[in-house]
Amino acid sequence: MVARVVALPLHAVRSAWRRVSAWVARQLVTGNRRVALLLTLVTAFIAIAAVHVSQSWFSPGLLILPVLAGGLLLWPRALRILFVLIAVGLAYDVLEDKAGPGLVLTIVVTAAVALQLARTREKLGMLGLRGEAMLIELRDRIRAGGSSFGGDFLVSSCDGKTLEVALVDVAGKGVDAGTRALLLSGAFGGLLGSVPQEEFLPTCNAYVRRGAANEGFVTAIHLALDLATGDFVVSSAGHPPAAHFDAGSGTWRLTAARGIVLGVVSDLRLVPEQGTLRQGDALMLYTDGLVEVPGRDIDDGTDRLLGEADRLVTTGFRAGAANLVRALSTGTGTNDDRALALIWRT
Numbered sequence: 435m436v437a438r439v440v441a442l443p444l445h446a447v448r449s450a451w452r453r454v455s456a457w458v459a460r461q462l463v464t465g466n467r468r469v470a471l472l473l474t475l476v477t478a479f480i481a482i483a484a485v486h487v488s489q490s491w492f493s494p495g496l497l498i499l500p501v502l503a504g505g506l507l508l509w510p511r512a513l514r515i516l517f518v519l520i521a522v523g524l525a526y527d528v529l530e531d532k533a534g535p536g537l538v539l540t541i542v543v544t545a546a547v548a549l550q551l552a553r554t555r556e557k558l559g560m561l562g563l564r565g566e567a568m569l570i571e572l573r574d575r576i577r578a579g580g581s582s583f584g585g586d587f588l589v590s591s592c593d594g595k596t597l598e599v600a601l602v603d604v605a606g607k608g609v610d611a612g613t614r615a616l617l618l619s620g621a622f623g624g625l626l627g628s629v630p631q632e633e634f635l636p637t638c639n640a641y642v643r644r645g646a647a648n649e650g651f652v653t654a655i656h657l658a659l660d661l662a663t664g665d666f667v668v669s670s671a672g673h674p675p676a677a678h679f680d681a682g683s684g685t686w687r688l689t690a691a692r693g694i695v696l697g698v699v700s701d702l703r704l705v706p707e708q709g710t711l712r713q714g715d716a717l718m719l720y721t722d723g724l725v726e727v728p729g730r731d732i733d734d735g736t737d738r739l740l741g742e743a744d745r746l747v748t749t750g751f752r753a754g755a756a757n758l759v760r761a762l763s764t765g766t767g768t769n770d771d772r773a774l775a776l777i778w779r780t
Contacts, residue, residue, distance in 0.1 A: 470512045473500040474519055481523030485530045494533040497524055498544050505548025506555075513552045517545050585611030586721045586773035587619045591627030597659045598626050600634070601775055603673065603721040605650035611771070614649060618642070622654075631658040635671050635693065635702060642697035652696040655719050657777070664711040664779055669704050671696050674722050677740060679778075681714030684747065686740045716751055716778035718743060723772035724762050738762065751778040 477500045483492035497520055504513045524541060527533040585604030590597065600622055604615045621641055629637050634656050642652055655673040659666040668676050672695030675688040693704040711717060725735030742761050746754040755776040763772060 467512070469507045470504075470516060473504055473508070473516055476500050477516070477520050477523050481526050484527050484532050489532055494524065494527040495537055495540075497541055501541060501544050501548050505551040508552060510549065510552045510556055513549060517549075520545070585615040586723065586771040587615050588719075588773060588775055589619055589623040589626050591623075592661075593627065595661060596631075597657075597661055597777075598631065598634070599657045599659075599719065599775060599777070600626055600638075600654055601673070601719040601721065601773060602652060602654045603723075603771070603773070604652050618652065631656075631667065632669075632706075635669050635696070635704060639671065639696045639700070639702055643700065645697070649697070651698055653722075654696055655691075657717065657719065659711060659717075659777065664715075665708070666711055666717065667706050667708050668717075669693065669706040671702055671704070674720060674725060674736075677718040677720075677743065678709060678711075679716040679718070679743070679747070681712065686718075686743055688736070711777075711779045713779055716746075716776060718777075719775040721771065721773045724759065724774060735762075746776075751776055 477497060480492055480496045480500075481494070484494045484496075500516065501520060504516045508516065520541070524533060524538060528538065586602070587604075588599065588601050590599045592598070602615070602618065602622060604611050604618060618641075622638055625634060625637050625641075635654060638652075638654060651672070653673040654671045655676060656669045656671075657666060657676065668689050668691045670676070670689075670691040671693045675691065677686050677688055679686050689707045689709070691705060691707040693702045696702070720739065722732070725739050726732055727735055739758070739762060742758055743754070746758075755774050758776070759772055759774050
């Protein structure tokens with residue numbers, strides 16, 4: 435009877451321990467939470483040691499270290515929780531007369547900077563210094579190709595039967611636009627070929643709308659081309675119209691596909707255009723940087739683009755994209771991002 439009475443409490447203790455261990459394991463399943471726990475322990479140790487061990491060895495000013503480490507290694511939500519714990523530890527040191535207002539102000543300012551760093555890294559989707567390293571590597575690769583760091587990008591997908599191409603223009607210039615273009619290119623590239631053709635732009639729109647409202651709009655044009663028949667569908671979300679070269683008539687014409695820019699409203703009101711790419715025909719997708727010139731009507735820029743494209747009819751389309759961009763960049767006096775995709779059927 436005694437053995438049974440003792441066994442029951444031991445069994446309950448073991449069961450409770452297993453439940454607690456499983457709960458702790460679930461809470462620490464991600465590296466972000468493990469880092470947060472480590473910084474919490476460091477914070478508690480510094481705050482207590484400054485009072486009960488030695489202020490010369492464990493100054494309350496050392497609380498700046500977990501603040502900075504948190505800004506580099508934690509997501510904003512976990513960082514804010516850490517800041518609360520640091521504030522508790524700092525308040526304890528202040529009550530014990532181990533920290534003054536100057537130190538408190540310094541830590542508060544440092545925390546504000548660290549939180550801003552964490553928010554920037556959250557937009558990049560990367561912790562630590564990997565985000566900056568990724569952008570520096572991307573910048574170096576782009577500069578090696580002779581281009582600036584901008585917000586235009588192209589993604590494509592081909593399964594052997596259908597070619598899909600999306601040309602995207604992100605609002606803004608420089609590093610901000612380039613950073614956002616980098617994130618969107620990965621997302622849009624993953625969607626291309628993974629969702630039905632007619633759902634590509636609406637799905638991209640839903641993704642952009644989940645971001646911050648002040649990040650600006652995005653224009654995009656999507657082409658789905660049947661490689662066997664040449665049938666194509668062009669869909670546009672606020673993007674300059676694609677141009678279709680008809681070898682039969684020897685002329686370029688602008689497609690009539692239209693829709694609202696990405697990231698503004700839930701319904702893009704897309705009106706796609708269908709057509710057929712016959713032998714000798716070509717399709718040209720481009721961004722507004724090629725046709726917009728300050729002080730001039732955009733129609734003038736479009737006419738200039740089509741005029742330059744007429745020259746490709748005799749020289750061939752193979753080197754056409756690079757030649758067109760080069761010709762249209764001369765004498766404009768602007769440094770806007772420019773991108774062009776040329777697809778033809780032999």
